[in-house]
Amino acid sequence: MSEGGDELDFSVVDPTLDAGERAAVIALLAECGLDYEENIEALVVCRREGRLVACAGLECNIVKCVATCPDYRGENLSLKVVSEVVALAHERGHTHLFLYTRPENVSVFAGCGFYPLVEAPGYVTVMENTPIGIRSYCNRLKALRKDMPRIGSIVMNANPFTYGHRYLVERAAEACDWLHLFVVAEDVSLISYRDRYALVAEGVKDITNLTLHHGSQYMISRATFSAYFFKEKGIVGDCVSAIDLLLFRNYIAPALGITHRYVGTEPFCATTLKYNEDMKYWLQADVSPAAPVAVVEVERTTATGVPISASEVRRLLRNERFDRIAEIVPPATLDVLLKNYAPMRRRSVELPPGASEAEGWQTLASLPGGSRQ
Amino acid sequence: MTLRRSMLFLPGSNAAMLSTAFVFEADSFMFDLEDAVSLREKDTARLLVYHALKMPAYAKREKVVRINPLSTPFGRLDLEAVVRAGVDVVRLPKTDTAEDVADLETEVERIERACGREVGSTRLMAAIESASGVVNALAIAKASPRIMGIALAGFDYVMDMQTQRGDGTELFYARCAVLHAARAARVDAFDVVFGDVNDEAGFLKEVDLIKRLGFTGKSLINPRQIELLHNAFAPAQEEVDYARRVVAAAAQAEEKGLGVVSLNGKMVDAPVIAMAERVLQRAAASGVRQ
Amino acid sequence: MNIVRDSIAGTLESNDLLVKVSPAQDEGLELHVNSEVIHQFGAQIEAVVRETLSRLGVTNALVLIEDKGALDCSIRARVQAAVLRASDATGIDWEALS
Numbered sequence: 001m002s003e004g005g006d007e008l009d010f011s012v013v014d015p016t017l018d019a020g021e022r023a024a025v026i027a028l029l030a031e032c033g034l035d036y037e038e039n040i041e042a043l044v045v046c047r048r049e050g051r052l053v054a055c056a057g058l059e060c061n062i063v064k065c066v067a068t069c070p071d072y073r074g075e076n077l078s079l080k081v082v083s084e085v086v087a088l089a090h091e092r093g094h095t096h097l098f099l100y101t102r103p104e105n106v107s108v109f110a111g112c113g114f115y116p117l118v119e120a121p122g123y124v125t126v127m128e129n130t131p132i133g134i135r136s137y138c139n140r141l142k143a144l145r146k147d148m149p150r151i152g153s154i155v156m157n158a159n160p161f162t163y164g165h166r167y168l169v170e171r172a173a174e175a176c177d178w179l180h181l182f183v184v185a186e187d188v189s190l191i192s193y194r195d196r197y198a199l200v201a202e203g204v205k206d207i208t209n210l211t212l213h214h215g216s217q218y219m220i221s222r223a224t225f226s227a228y229f230f231k232e233k234g235i236v237g238d239c240v241s242a243i244d245l246l247l248f249r250n251y252i253a254p255a256l257g258i259t260h261r262y263v264g265t266e267p268f269c270a271t272t273l274k275y276n277e278d279m280k281y282w283l284q285a286d287v288s289p290a291a292p293v294a295v296v297e298v299e300r301t302t303a304t305g306v307p308i309s310a311s312e313v314r315r316l317l318r319n320e321r322f323d324r325i326a327e328i329v330p331p332a333t334l335d336v337l338l339k340n341y342a343p344m345r346r347r348s349v350e351l352p353p354g355a356s357e358a359e360g361w362q363t364l365a366s367l368p369g370g371s372r373q
Numbered sequence: 374m375t376l377r378r379s380m381l382f383l384p385g386s387n388a389a390m391l392s393t394a395f396v397f398e399a400d401s402f403m404f405d406l407e408d409a410v411s412l413r414e415k416d417t418a419r420l421l422v423y424h425a426l427k428m429p430a431y432a433k434r435e436k437v438v439r440i441n442p443l444s445t446p447f448g449r450l451d452l453e454a455v456v457r458a459g460v461d462v463v464r465l466p467k468t469d470t471a472e473d474v475a476d477l478e479t480e481v482e483r484i485e486r487a488c489g490r491e492v493g494s495t496r497l498m499a500a501i502e503s504a505s506g507v508v509n510a511l512a513i514a515k516a517s518p519r520i521m522g523i524a525l526a527g528f529d530y531v532m533d534m535q536t537q538r539g540d541g542t543e544l545f546y547a548r549c550a551v552l553h554a555a556r557a558a559r560v561d562a563f564d565v566v567f568g569d570v571n572d573e574a575g576f577l578k579e580v581d582l583i584k585r586l587g588f589t590g591k592s593l594i595n596p597r598q599i600e601l602l603h604n605a606f607a608p609a610q611e612e613v614d615y616a617r618r619v620v621a622a623a624a625q626a627e628e629k630g631l632g633v634v635s636l637n638g639k640m641v642d643a644p645v646i647a648m649a650e651r652v653l654q655r656a657a658a659s660g661v662r663q
Numbered sequence: 664m665n666i667v668r669d670s671i672a673g674t675l676e677s678n679d680l681l682v683k684v685s686p687a688q689d690e691g692l693e694l695h696v697n698s699e700v701i702h703q704f705g706a707q708i709e710a711v712v713r714e715t716l717s718r719l720g721v722t723n724a725l726v727l728i729e730d731k732g733a734l735d736c737s738i739r740a741r742v743q744a745a746v747l748r749a750s751d752a753t754g755i756d757w758e759a760l761s
Contacts, residue, residue, distance in 0.1 A: 076676070083674055087413065095669035095685070113675050113729050130727060132695055136688065388737040389678035417672045417744035423760065424736035450755070457757050488757070 008077075009047045010084050015040050015057075024052045025065070032067040040065060042092075044084045046077065053077060056085035061094035062223050066101065066109075082112040086129065097129040098223040117218075118250060120242035121287065126224065134247075137216060138255035144180075144211050145256050152176030153258045153293075155219055155248075157310070159189040160337060161199040162329045164264060164308030167301035172262040173207045175296070180256050185215030186222050190314055195336050202332045218247050241275050245282035250290045260294045267300065267307050303328045317341060376400050376658055377522070377561055378590040378606045379599050380437060384409035385418035391425040397596045398603070400658075401435040406451050407442075407466050415447045419454050426458035437498060439464040443476060452477075456484040456495050462521060467529065468499035469506045474516035481519070496521040498563075502529035507547045510554035522561030524592060525551045538568075541582065552587055561589035570595040580605045603659040608652045610661050616649035623649075666724040670749035673733075673741035680733040682745040687723040692716065698730035711735050715742045718759045724749070 015022040025043055026036045040057035043065075047053065054077045057065035063085055068077040082099075089097055099114050103125045106116050114127035117134055128134065152172045158165050173179045183200050187193045193215075201212055217223050225244035252258070261283060266273040276297065283293040300307035308328045316325045317337060326334050381399035383390050385406045394402060404425065410418040426436055438460045440451035455463060465477050477497060485492045497519040501507055507530070514523050525547055527538060536543045544565065555562035564583040567576045580602055583591060591602060608616070618636055623646045626634040634641040666686050673681045687693065694716075696709050708730055715738070716726065726742075733741070743760055 079675055086671070090669070090671050091413075095671070095683070111675065113681055130683070131697055132727070387676075388673070388680075388733060388741070389676055392678050392734040392737055416747065417741065420740035420744045420760070421737060424740045427761075428734075428736055453755075453757065457761075 007048070008053070008080065010081075011045055011047075012088055013043050013045055015043050021045055025055045025057075025067075028052055028055055028069060029065055029067050031070065034065060034067055037064050042088060044081055044088060046081050046084070048072070054081040056081045058085055058089055058092075058094075060222055061089060061097050061217075063089070063097055063099040066099070078108050079112050082109065082114075086113070096133060096217060098217070099127045099129070100124055101127065118243055118246045120246065124243065126243050126247075134218060134251050137218060138251050141213075141252065141255040144213070146178040146211075147257065148177035150176045150178075150260065151256060151258045152179040152260045152262055152296075153182070153253070153256070154179065154262045155182045155184065155215070156200070157184040157189060157220070158191075158196045158200050159310050160191045160196060160313060160329065160333045161203045162308050162310055162313055162333065163303065164301055164310070164328070165200070166203050166330065167308075168262060168264050168298050169204050169207060169210070171298045172260075172296070173210055175262075176260060177209065179207070179210045180213060180258060181210055182213045182215050182219060184220045185217075186220065188222065190317075191336075191341065195340060199330075199333050199336060203330050219252065220244055241278040242282050245279055246288055249283050249288050249293055253293045254290055258293055260296055262296050262298055264300045265297050265307075268309055268311060313337075375435065376654055377435070377563070378655070379602050380524075380563060380590060380592045381596060381599065382409065382439075382566065382592060382594045385422045385438075386410045386414040388421055391421055392428075394596070395428070395430040395434060397599055399434075399593065399596070399599050400590065401437050401462075402431065403437040403439055403464060403592065404455075405439045406447070407439050415441070416450075419447070419451055423454040423458045426455060426460055435461050437462040437464050439466055439500070442467050443473075443480065449480065452480055453484055456481055456490065457488045459490070460495065462496045462498050464498045464500055464524070466500045466526070467502050467506075468513055468523075469503055470509050471512040471516035474499055474513055474520065478517045478519060493519065495519065498522050498524060500524045500526045501547075501551055502526040503533045504530070506530075507550045510551050511557055514554045514558035514560050520558070520560050522563055522589065523551055523555050523558075524563035525565050526592075527565035541579065548583070548586060548588075555589075556587065562587070564588045564591040566592045566594050567598070568594065570597060573601065577601060577605060600659075604663055606655055607659045607662040608656050612652050613656045613661055616652035616656075619646060619649035620653060664720045664746060664750045664752050666721060666746070666749045667751045668749055670745050672745035672748060673737075675729060675731055677731050678733055678737070679731055680738060680741050681729040682741045683727040684721075684745040684749040685725040686749075687725055690723060692722060693725045694728070695726070696728045696730065698728070698732075700730070700732055704730075707735075708738060711738045712742055715739050716746065719743065719746050720759070721746055721750075 013021040021043065025045065029036050037057065039059045042058045044056045045052055046055065053069040053072045055065065055067055056063060066078065066082060068081065086097060099109055101109055103119050103122065106125050109127055114129050115131050117126045117128055119125040152175065154168060154172055156165055169181060181204065183197045185193055197214065204210055204212065224247055225241060261279065263276050263279060266276055280295045283295050302308065304327065313325055313329060322338065325337065377400050379399045380401040380403050381394065381397060383394050383402060383404050385404050391404065404422045406418055406422060422438060425431065438455040440455065440463060441447035443449060452463065463481065465473065468474060474497065481495050482492055485495060497517060498521055499513045501510055501513065501523055506513065510523060514520060527544055530547055531537050531543055534543065548564065552562045567579050569575060576598060580591065584606055593599060593602065619641055622636045622641060623634045634646065666684055669685045671681065671683050673679055675681050694709065694712060696705060696712065698705055698708055708728065712726065712728060
């Protein structure tokens with residue numbers, strides 16, 4: 001019982017390859033007062049008699065840029081195009097999806113199987129495609145809750161774990177009855193999540209009033225805070241961190257009874273600096289029904305007069321200054337950097353016996369903590 | 374004699390249509406697992422149709438399922454599902470030869486035995502969608518006693534013929550060939566779908582043509598076409614009046630034990646009586662033509 | 664039947680439902696039903712889903728239902744489709760589907 005010529009024709013296009021479709025989508029979004037967002041990997045486009053009437057974009061597990069032509073509203077086009085993009089995401093292995101929309105459009109997407117998580121007031125709402133996602137996550141957290149007066153928290157990427165991270169954890173653990181430490185799980189950093197988590201675990205194992213947590217989709221993930229990972233793109237708006245911070249304040253902190261959040265001062269990176277400033281606002285100001293979480297900034301520790309930072313480590317790594325790295329990271333971190341993140345060096349190890357090893361390698365082996373048993 | 378003027382297509386993946394379409398007065402319902410269902414939905418459409426076939430609301434209606442060709446990965450699973458669910462008729466798409474029907478019959482019989490269904494109770498219908506199908510129409514129509522009808526499907530046929538849909542000229546030979554094959558094999562003949570649901574006049578013109586040619590019925594893609602079709606197939610008042618007289622005369626002759634039926638002094642033979650019964654059946658189903 | 668991957672079946676159009684099946688987070692069967700007619704038919708929907716899962720031998724899974732007023736037969740079909748997509752089973756036991 002199709003409607004003959006009125007049939008909707010759905011297709012999937014790669015916006016990086018199909019400039020024509022990309023331009024048509026940009027025009028449709030503009031008609032709806034929306035901007036095209038970069039990083040979209042696939043676009044579902046819906047045409048009727050050749051005319052673009054609806055679109056939806058997918059970036060990993062995030063649905064964005066959903067628009068329907070104003071002439072065709074009321075025909076449930078949103079549902080159809082969102083259903084298509086959800087099916088596409090499934091085919092690509094993404095089943096837990098997030099969707100960004102304007103707060104006034106939440107009801108449209110509620111009809112498409114998405115549930116509101118948090119709103120950056122008046123600006124954007126993030127939804128997820130499950131009614132139990134954040135709830136069951138919080139239930140799992142609640143099992144690890146400590147009922148003590150002062151519960152601290154740190155969320156770190158630890159890319160890689162340095163003496164600076166160690167210092168921050170020590171200060172927080174001293175100041176609190178219990179400390180919840182989260183490692184950002186999104187695997188888009190130089191150091192793999194597996195290595196980052198293992199190094200944090202190694203680096204804090206002697207601290208007894210601490211729970212180490214795997215990160216999740218709900219904290220500093222691509223879904224909640226993509227700008228964090230794409231700093232170079234320069235898309236740092238006013239509200240980019242609001243979603244992430246409000247998720248923390250509204251769901252994660254109450255689940256664990258967190259009263260304080262610790263963060264190192266940021267002397268280098270503008271995005272992180274902005275994040276720290278935003279944190280003070282979104283976690284403490286009267287912007288949420290949830291109780292405030294006190295933000296404590298800890299002055300960064302220094303090595304040879306310079307504040308320690310993971311970005312400095314990565315810079316040194318690019319320049320193969322392992323001697324300098326050894327001064328600011330624990331031995332375990334140096335070990336992993338040598339083993340997994342120094343490809344030039346690694347190749348020299350694989351030289352056949354008798355071939356001369358690179359000079360740098362000999363130096364490294366003699367460094368403190370540089371042994372490779 | 375089953376009335377089969379209208380055969381309504383229902384996309385097998387559309388749960389809403391499957392669970393409400395029984396309100397329409399189509400003579401047969403054709404659940405489609407083939408072209409109306411995207412590759413992604415083949416498995417779930419098969420299950421929707423499997424359960425829809427068992428719905429009490431469809432119990433008294435003739436249920437046809439268009440399965441995917443047996444050469445696809447879906448065909449045998451479709452068949453397994455629908456034969457087990459009690460389908461009345463399996464419609465085989467893209468039938469080119471009598472062997473296609475024989476292959477289908479072998480599978481159907483195997484499934485009937487496996488699930489304890491009476492062997493032979495699943496009827497078959499062959500859709501002819503190619504030049505070879507049209508040329509082999511008679512052999513196809515006679516390929517199995519299970520065949521209840523053959524249908525012309527225009528979309529693939531015109532492509533195979535290297536032409537396109539137009540005023541009907543392009544289908545002229547195929548319609549006549551399929552119809553003759555069906556009548557010679559004593560099975561029903563079904564005409565193509567009419568795609569443009571908004572073109573009522575065009576639809577009625579086509580219906581008038583196929584009715585005059587002698588088709589049993591037509592495949593429909595929109596419920597709005599059902600009543601239009603049934604009205605066009607309904608007899609005129611004078612046809613009904615004449616048919617009543619013929620049937621009454623036949624009944625009278627039967628009662629008196631006469632071997633010959635006569636009306637107004639003329640002998641009436643068996644085909645005329647059968648025709649009159651068909652007219653009355655159509656009138657009973659949808660009244661006199663408006 | 665073992666649930667080994669995430670799957671989805673159905674739509675959110677009226678008279679239909681969307682079924683999501685995933686491997687169990689904890690041991691056992693976790694079922695969540697959301698429906699436009701939850702007050703009237705919530706219990707019945709849940710009963711149909713549970714019966715369908717039980718016939719398929721699904722005992723460990725997370726099952727989410729978004730119902731838009733589907734009939735029981737559509738619920739059975741969509742649940743079965745989602746389970747078959749999520750399972751490692753190769754054949755279909757038609758008796759378990761009826």
